[in-house]
Amino acid sequence: MNLIEIKNLKKFYQDRLVLDIKSLNIPKGKIVVILGKSGCGKSTLLNILATIDNEVSKGSIVNILGQNVINMTEAQRANFRKENIGFIFQTHELIPEFNVIENCTIPLILQGVPNSKAIQMAKEALKKVDICENEFYKKPNSLSGGQQQRVAVVRAVIHHPKIIFADEPTGNLDPQTTKQVIELLKSKKDKNTTLIVVTHDNQVKEELADIVFKFQFDENEKIYKLKECK
């Protein structure tokens, strides 16, 4: 069964067609890597799949977990993200006012998990990614880039989402930390979680990908088209 099904997805930006996908299916429990140059539409696709953006052409269908997310209201999409999606960003995107634990517990708090239970879960998850206890109550700015990214990964997976979107998760990291993050993502792979990674990092592709899609420029239609790489 496919987790994500896309049909006739078109996105215009100021009358310019920026995304055109006739059909795309992503199965459950796989690690999918989407490659492409900057400006090819990777982030646009990610925003649509992540239900952040639903302003697409009429007739576009994006079914995720059996629901057409394009027709959802703002509140429904927020609820859908809260329940089903985890995010890992290139620049960690941790909230500077919150400490490490508070950052990790956000998805749980949003789901209504009691604070004490959420803190307990965050502590356990942080220990698994080698964040020491004395770092738990520090603000993100006082952590290294690698530590921040590991905290971000914990935040993305702590509520056991069905889909994890990772936008250039190793983009800002040194080789050593990149390796750590790849290992961490590998460890999160299970039959119930689908990981969709947008990257231009070949190491990520080589070590993680079950399925690879690539945006390639179509000279005839003068637009980047998404194609599966065998």
Added chain:
Amino acid sequence: MSIPFKLFKISFVIIFITSFIVFFIIDIISINITSYNNYLKTTFASKQHHITIRFFKSVDAKETAKKIVDILKTQLTAYNSFVEADVDVLIKKGLREYRGKIKIVGLATDHYPITYNFNNLDIRLLPYFEIRPTGIELFEMFRNSQVEIFNQVLQKSFYQNLPSTFTTYKLKLKTNQTFIQFGAVLDDMKEIPILFMNQKKLNKLLHNPIGYIDGFYINIKNPEKTQLIKKLLQHHFKTAQITTWQEDNPKVNNILIVFSKLGRIIQLIIGILGIMAIVVIFVNEMVKKQPQLRLLHILGMNLKKSFHIALFTIILFSQLLAFLISYFFIAKEIDSLMIIYSIIIPILILLLNNYFLSIKQNILR
């Protein structure tokens, strides 16, 4: 809920304090307006008859009085019939004289108390025997036509420096001439000069038939219910003209209304400024924390709902605190309007914030 509070800790404290100050000031103004209005109303109610019934044709005084007592029952505290006349007079004492239009009111004195409280007269002049008369003594003298009473307007326009004893004046009407004894001054809060005298004496002076009356003055237990009582009396006395003390004193009543409206305008201005301050603080913080909000939005937080609940809670609690402090420590006369404010203002702020949040969510996309 805890996430917006954590993220906007300081701003929410500032909003709470701002909201508290705004509503505390509004509460204080409200208390002052209410207290002052109540003071004026009480003063009025204690110095004037609350309801006046005027008949256009001759009525039987005893029968009508009985009917009034029957209709008002326990609501009634005092009543008396009156005769009134607007007359040109010449009041003369030695070289001093007053010439002009005055109202002469003849009060029935067949029972006590009447609608004017004789214990409450502002100035009581010393009688010959130099003992200050009590209210009942003065009433007895009034009943026996031994003294007449001036109201303050008449006293001021005629005789500024009060004599130390009862003084006799010559009162000349167009068709008649009599002597009056000035016994006390009544502050009735009326704007026209009035001379009060025994009804029988006035009827005689005006050549009215014996037992003639123009109407009744009525005092009721709760002066706030004048309109209700007026309607009740109108139902029973269809041909009579029935007025309340507010209607009989339009100038003072208008001042009361203007004062009250002014207070409301001040409250409104403070309220609007407060709302603006709160919205500006909030929107400013939203702009500052845009990246954090964007992230929370992506993670699935319903910004509108969360911030609405947070703001509503803060503003409601700040108002409640302001209300309680005003109520328990300053005055227990808080206006019922404050209850309405407490609900309307947070909703208004929420609607404004809703507008700004809608704009913000479009930016976040």
